[in-house]
Amino acid sequence: MTTVTPLFVCLAVFIVGLLVGSFLNVCIYRIPRQRSIVWPASRCAACERPLAWYENVPVLSYAALRGRCRTCRMPISIRYPIVELVTAAAFVIVFDAFGPTPLFVVRVLFACAMIVLFAIDLEHQLLPNVITLPGIGLGLLASLFLPPGPLMALAGVAAGGGLLWLIIEVWLRLRGVEAMGFGDVKMLAMIGAFLGLKLTLLTFILSSLMGGLIGLFVVVSRRGGMSTALPYGTMLAVAAFIASVAGEQILDWYLHLYM
Numbered sequence: 001m002t003t004v005t006p007l008f009v010c011l012a013v014f015i016v017g018l019l020v021g022s023f024l025n026v027c028i029y030r031i032p033r034q035r036s037i038v039w040p041a042s043r044c045a046a047c048e049r050p051l052a053w054y055e056n057v058p059v060l061s062y063a064a065l066r067g068r069c070r071t072c073r074m075p076i077s078i079r080y081p082i083v084e085l086v087t088a089a090a091f092v093i094v095f096d097a098f099g100p101t102p103l104f105v106v107r108v109l110f111a112c113a114m115i116v117l118f119a120i121d122l123e124h125q126l127l128p129n130v131i132t133l134p135g136i137g138l139g140l141l142a143s144l145f146l147p148p149g150p151l152m153a154l155a156g157v158a159a160g161g162g163l164l165w166l167i168i169e170v171w172l173r174l175r176g177v178e179a180m181g182f183g184d185v186k187m188l189a190m191i192g193a194f195l196g197l198k199l200t201l202l203t204f205i206l207s208s209l210m211g212g213l214i215g216l217f218v219v220v221s222r223r224g225g226m227s228t229a230l231p232y233g234t235m236l237a238v239a240a241f242i243a244s245v246a247g248e249q250i251l252d253w254y255l256h257l258y259m
């Protein structure tokens with residue numbers, strides 16, 4: 001986009017992002033524990049006391065309470081304010097890329113899914129089907145009306161899912177171990193449904209580069225074996241977000257290197 005988004009619009013989008021981030025925290029905590037994300041209201045994870053509204057204000061409550069529950073004094077995970085701030089930043093970045101358009105709504109929803117998958121995979125090494133499978137359907141549905149269009153979205157699902165599936169099969173035959181889980185297969189298929197073939201391949205390349213760099217860092221710094229590296233879903237999430245907001249620019253830049 002050539003025009004710069006006015007500051008007060010950015011601020012409004014940021015605040016909405018903080019509130020949505022607060023809801024994403026609920027999803028991140030409850031989905032792997034198979035609890036409802038709508039009921040009951042937020043509670044302290046340690047003493048289960050329901051939280052008052054003023055204990056539930058994004059970022060500010062955490063700062064005011066100095067990261068501890070008001071009654072049981074148990075520490076509140078730093079994940080809460082981080083997820084809220086990251087979600088707010090993602091809202092502003094996606095808004096700046098797409099403006100007030102239907103594509104903004106779809107891509108911001110996609111960004112939220114990536115944030116939730118990142119956090120759950122980091123903590124539980126798990127990419128829940130209740131996110132990835134409806135995600136594939138939702139991405140395909142949106143592609144009927146918006147970019148990348150239904151054909152490219154279907155190609156993205158097939159290529160994204162197929163590629164990782166192939167890697168698992170080949171690795172299993174060669175090494176006798178699973179290179180990654182089928183959660184990753186479904187996640188890249190979902191990314192394919194939202195972003196289409198081209199940006200899905202870009203996501204795969206970016207995530208592999210990230211994995212390589214982090215693996216190299218781990219080996220060089222001798223902080224442990226490859227098994228202590230980040231789960232692959234976290235890198236897929238970051239790579240897919242980058243591809244969703246700047247993928248076309250990255251591809252343009254890359255192709256111009258050869259012209």
Ligand SMILES: [Zn+2]
Nearest residue numbers: 044047069072
């Ligand atoms: Zn408590």
